[in-house]
C-alpha cells in the first residue's frame with residue numbers, strides 16, 4: 347500500500363464519520379452503545395467486530411492460544427480442517443444477549459491458506475462449543491470475502507465466545523457428501539470427524555486409532571427383526587448398514603465414540619400418522635440397532651493390544667449370553683429365521699445354530715448381526731434445522747433404523763424385561779391407581795408429586811424424541827416449500843384478501 351492510498355483512506359474516515367469505525371486494541375474495555383447505532387471496532391490485526399445493541403454493554407477482545415486443535419470440528423460436511431490463524435479470538439461482553447446483527451470478521455493468514463492449499467471458498471469461522479470440546483461451524487451464518495481474505499460469522503444476538511478461522515482441505519466447495527456402499531470413510535484417529543452421506547445421514551466420529559467404515563442402504567425391514575421394538579414401528583423400508591474395519595470389535599487399543607445423525611422423512615411420518623388416524627397428540631421417535639454378534643475368538647485375537655485378553659473374553663461372554671437367550675426364547679429365533687428370507691438374519695442364524703462358527707476372518711465382508719433390532723437407550727436429540735435424529739452409539743457396526751410410535755412414550759425395555767405391571771400409559775398411572783385417583787390424592791399426598799415426576803420422565807423418555815402431530819404436520823408443509831415460508835402463496839392469498847390481483851403489482 348502506498349502512502350497515498352493510506353492518506354486517502356484516513357481522509358475518507360474523516361469525511362465519513364457516519365461509518366463510526368473505531369480503531370481499538372486487544373484487551374481494551376470497549377463500550378457498545380445501546381441506542382441501535384452501529385458499533386464497529388477494528389483490531390490491530392484488521393479483524394473486526396460489528397453489532398447493533400438494544401442495551402448499553404461492554405466488550406473486551408483478546409487473542410489467545412486456541413482452546414482446541416483445528417481438527418475438532420462439527421457442523422460442516424467434509425474434512426479435514428486446518429487453522430487459518432495462529433491465535434484464536436476471544437470475545438467477552440457482560441452477558442449481552444440482545445445484540446442485533448452481531449458479526450465477527452476474522453483475517454485469514456495468506457501464508458497458512460497457501461501452505462495448506464485451502465480454496466478460499468472453503469473457509470469458515472469456528473466458534474468454540476459450549477463444552478469447549480470442538481469448533482462449531484454454522485453454515486447459514488457464514489460469509490467469505492475473497493478479495494480481502496476475511497471470513498465472517500454473522501446475524502448473532504450474542505457474541506461471547508472464542509473464534510478461529512478454519513479452512514477445509516477439500517476440492518469440492520459447499521456440500522461434500524459421501525456415496526453409499528463402496529466408498530470407505532477414513533477416520534484419522536485424531537480429532538472429531540463428521541461425514542455426511544448422500545441422504546443427509548451424518549456420522550460424527552472420534553477414535554483413538556485410524557479406522558475406516560462404509561455405509562450401505564439395504565432394502566426392506568423384515569417383521570422378524572422387529573420383535574424387540576416395544577410397540578415402535580420402522581419409519582423407512584430400508585436399513586443403514588455400517589461396516590467398519592474393526593468389525594464390531596472394540597479392542598482397548600482402539601477406542602471410539604460416535605453420534606449417528608439420521609435424517610427423518612417427515613412426509614413419511616405424516617403419512618403413517620394419517621394412516622393411523624392421528625389428529626393430535628404425540629409421536630415418539632427412536633433409533634434401533636442390530637448390533638454385531640460377538641465373534642468368539644478369531645477377530646479379537648488379532649486386533650487386541652499385546653498382553654490384553656479382556657476383549658476376547660468379553661466377546662466370548664457375549665456369545666454365550668446370546669446362545670442362552672436363544673434357548674430361553676426359541677420361538678423368536680424361529681420366527682426370525684423363517685421370515686428373514688434372503689437377509690443377513692438368516693445367514694446369522696444358520697451359522698450360529700450350527701454351533702461351529704466357520705469364519706475367523708477379522709475383516710468380515712458381511713458382519714454377523716443380532717437377529718433383531720434393539721432400541722438404543724441413550725439421549726436422543728432432534729435437530730429441527732436439518733430434520734435429523736441424533737443419538738450417541740458406542741459401536742457403529744451393524745444396522746440402524748428409525749422407529750416411531752403414536753401416543754405416549756414407549757415402555758423402556760428394562761421395565762418389560764423385569765415383568766413390571768407398569769403400562770406404557772403416558773400419564774404414568776397404573777390402571778389400579780387410575781381408578782382411585784381422588785382417594786389416593788387425598789390420603790397420601792406424597793404420591794401425587796411422584797406421579798408427576800414419572801409423567802415427565804415418560805415424555806422425555808431416554809432413547810426417544812417426542813414430537814407433536816402438529817409439529818410433524820408443520821414440518822412436512824415447510825419442507826414442501828424448501829424449508830422456508832411459502833412466500834408467493836402468501837402474497838397471492840394476501841392479495842386475494844385485499845381484493846387486488848397480483849398481476850397489477
Ligand SMILES: *[C@@H]1O[C@H](CO)[C@@H](O)[C@H](O)[C@H]1NC(C)=O
Pocket residue numbers: 491492493494
Ligand atoms: C470485500 O472486500 C473488498 C476489498 O477489501 C471490499 O471493498 C468489500 O467492501 C468487502 N465486502 C464486504 C461485504 O465487506
Ligand SMILES: *[C@@H]1O[C@H](CO)[C@@H](O)[C@H](O)[C@H]1NC(C)=O
Pocket residue numbers: 771772773774775776777780
Ligand atoms: C391414566 O391412564 C390410565 C390408563 O391408560 C387411564 O385409565 C386413566 O384414565 C388416565 N388418567 C388420567 C388422569 O388421564
